Amino acid sequence: MNEAMIEIIQPDDWHIHLRQEEILNTVSQYSSRINNRCIVMPNLDIPITTGELANQYKNEIKKTFQNNSFIPLIPCYLTDSLNLIDFEESLKKEIFIGGKLYPANVTTNSEYGVSNIEKIYPVLEILDKLNKNLLVHGEKNSQNINIFDREKYFVDDELIKIRKKFSNLNIILEHVSSKYGADFISENNNMAGTITPQHMLITKKDVFVDDDVNPHNFCMPVAKEEKDLIALRKYACSGNRKFFLGTDSAPHHIKDKVPNLSSKPGIFSSPCSIELYAEIFDQENALNKLESFASINGPIFYKLPVNKNKIKIMKKKWILNEYTTNNKVKIKNFYGGQELNWKVL
Numbered sequence: 001m002n003e004a005m006i007e008i009i010q011p012d013d014w015h016i017h018l019r020q021e022e023i024l025n026t027v028s029q030y031s032s033r034i035n036n037r038c039i040v041m042p043n044l045d046i047p048i049t050t051g052e053l054a055n056q057y058k059n060e061i062k063k064t065f066q067n068n069s070f071i072p073l074i075p076c077y078l079t080d081s082l083n084l085i086d087f088e089e090s091l092k093k094e095i096f097i098g099g100k101l102y103p104a105n106v107t108t109n110s111e112y113g114v115s116n117i118e119k120i121y122p123v124l125e126i127l128d129k130l131n132k133n134l135l136v137h138g139e140k141n142s143q144n145i146n147i148f149d150r151e152k153y154f155v156d157d158e159l160i161k162i163r164k165k166f167s168n169l170n171i172i173l174e175h176v177s178s179k180y181g182a183d184f185i186s187e188n189n190n191m192a193g194t195i196t197p198q199h200m201l202i203t204k205k206d207v208f209v210d211d212d213v214n215p216h217n218f219c220m221p222v223a224k225e226e227k228d229l230i231a232l233r234k235y236a237c238s239g240n241r242k243f244f245l246g247t248d249s250a251p252h253h254i255k256d257k258v259p260n261l262s263s264k265p266g267i268f269s270s271p272c273s274i275e276l277y278a279e280i281f282d283q284e285n286a287l288n289k290l291e292s293f294a295s296i297n298g299p300i301f302y303k304l305p306v307n308k309n310k311i312k313i314m315k316k317k318w319i320l321n322e323y324t325t326n327n328k329v330k331i332k333n334f335y336g337g338q339e340l341n342w343k344v345l
């Protein structure tokens with residue numbers, strides 16, 4: 001079939017990075033072209049740890065849109081020394097969508113993150129009491145742990161501990177990247193996971209080429225083995241309510257992308273993310289499951305209404321520009337310069 005068109009309920013993006021200033025101004029249009037809501041990550045240079053900072057950031061984001069209906073949702077960046085009164089108040093006022101756990105030093109701007117899970121038990125008690133969600137960057141960072149095993153160690157050493165102590169707390173293992181992590185989500189209650197396009201498209205062979213790193217395919221958590229890619233595709237395309245769309249699109253200036261492990265991690269997929277998801281679901285003969293993954297499972301888990309509008313995606317060949325540019329900004333697009341098979345109308 002050459003010509004095909006699908007119509008789905010307008011998707012949301014349950015995990016994205018929009019950054020600030022000139023990058024924010026450049027990239028936000030890609031989200032507003034398709035999404036009604038985005039969970040925008042709080043790992044800015046000054047992390048979003050208070051309700052006041054969250055409101056300021058929401059206003060900064062909204063100013064970049066002509067479309068006023070777009071809704072940025074912000075989780076609180078959890079730290080060892082969070083102001084619990086402000087946190088609880090801001091959750092009640094829905095200034096925060098939940099709490100975001102970055103273990104210290106696992107990805108961009110995570111140096112203020114949590115050094116020991118037990119230090120945030122009072123924070124988790126508040127989330128549990130208010131029936132709000134914990135969003136997790138699920139990697140354990142230690143010198144002895146191989147970069148490909150960080151998710152597994154986080155599940156075994158940290159997540160199981162949280163799961164046992166707070167059995168009713170809703171936890172999202174974000175950008176789940178391994179079969180091990182996805183199986184854990186599937187087998188445990190009150191768990192969900194977001195899945196990025198890149199973890200269903202590339203493996204470690206696309207990241208580590210001879211002795212070099214391809215910085216444009218380098219993100220945290222890093223892409224893993226073929227078996228992991230296959231498992232993530234299976235879960236995403238199954239219609240399983242526990243899995244939903246979170247692109248983790250993460251723009252960086254091209255000058256911060258260098259061919260070794262000191263490169264800033266992050267893949268910028270916003271210019272073609274829904275198109276890549278459509279391609280994956282098409283390849284898996286599961287286009288009829290795209291709507292639940294992209295537009296229904298997420299709001300149900302977050303206890304938010306499903307969007308009313310629809311979007312159309314057409315099977316049509318086009319070539320994505322290699323870069324997104326704007327004045328001094330130059331960002332490499334994931335799949336930039338390549339032919340894509342689906343296009344949002």
Ligand SMILES: [Zn+2]
Binds near residue numbers: 016017250
């Ligand atoms: Zn992220």
